[in-house]
Amino acid sequence: MKRISILGSTGSVGTSTLEVIARHPARFQVVGLAAGRNLERLEAQIRQFQPEIVSVADAAGAAELRRLIGGSKPEIVYGTEGAIGVATAPGVDLVVSAFVGALGLLPTLRAVESGHDIALANKEVLVMAGELVTRAARASGARLLPVDSEHSALFQCLLAGRREEVRRLILTASGGPFRDLPRDRLEAVTVAEALRHPTWNMGPKITIDSATLMNKGFEVLEAHWLFGVPPESVEVVIHPQSIVHSLVEYRDGSVVAQLGIPDMKLPILYALTYPERLETHTPPLDLAKVGTLEFLPPDRDKFPCLDLAYRAAQAGASLPTALNAANEVAVAAFLDGRIRFTDIARIIAEVLDAHRLQPIGSIEAILEVDAASRRAATTAAAALA
DSSP states (O other): OEEEEEESTTSHHHHHHHHHHHHOTTTEEEEEEEOSSOHHHHHHHHHHHOOSEEEESSHHHHHHHHHHHOSSOSEEEEHHHHHHHHHTOTTOOEEEEOOOGGGGHHHHHHHHHTTOEEEEOOTHHHHHHHHHHHHHHHHHTOOEEEOSHHHHHHHHHGGGSOGGGEEEEEEEEOOOTTTTSOGGGGGGOOHHHHTOOSSOOOOHHHHHHHHHTHHHHHHHHHHHHHHTOOGGGEEEEEOTTOOEEEEEEETTSOEEEEEOOSOTHHHHHHHHHTTOOOOOOSOOOOHHHHOOOOOBOOOTTTOTHHHHHHHHHHHOTTHHHHHHHHHHHHHHHHHTTSSOTTHHHHHHHHHHHHOOOOOOOSHHHHHHHHHHHHHHHHHHHHHHO
């Protein structure tokens, strides 16, 4: 039986992970859950899965959760240190890193340093600190197993050959809700419109990232660190049907693709069980019913966030950390109704233009760059409000 801790258990990936675990009770045991402030959902998860340790956002939430569940178990902790406690709990075999944004960095890094395998759904961890996390994984022997559907697809396709035989990695993107919207109408799109993703059901932050194509830019950085390929060897194509999840081209011209219905439970199950494959409860892929599969180039002028991410990936050092911080601030400002959709890219570009590149050698350096970039993005957002 594999012992699992989940960071971000009340979010979309966390709840999907628990659904997968519930279907295979003889294979998995939930050791720890870390969440934010959704105590009602967390209480239900605790009663169903009986974890040993649970973390919430703050002390007030911890006191309220204890009142809700009563008794002396599980251990309830809070804050960053509490999440680290969940991530590094003794006897854990796999940590599902599903916190959104920079919140997941420290707990995931500490889990890697502890030698725990990571099922990685939080791409911002590698965007902010790819060199640090992958170096720690090599030192501890921890495995980084991708949960994103695109990187799970690449992981599987790369089993077809040796890494030195790879010519390029091809990430597919649905194109988001504004794929066919004229560029001049993007200024006026609403939050509600941006949250209507055509294929995937995700949390608000990642849904906005998908709408701007920043999510795909982050995935370029993630693929760079996970698979050891230069950013320029990772390409993006728009694939509206979301059936082909990604492809690998080998030097002999062969292209290997991974296909499947768009359901996050499939890559989650693969990460939880790798190198095994368990029977799934999802319906099979019916290609005849799908019919046409389309592939189109991304409109880089219409969605400048993609090139901003490539810029950061190619510069390396501290620029990806600044990129992530600026994006988180800008997306939050858009979701709050303080800026326009197109201002997201403007704020990020302003922060990157002003950023002074510096080497990243420690978690302290990353957190300093993150904080400074958030301040710069907050100032830029206030000027546009």
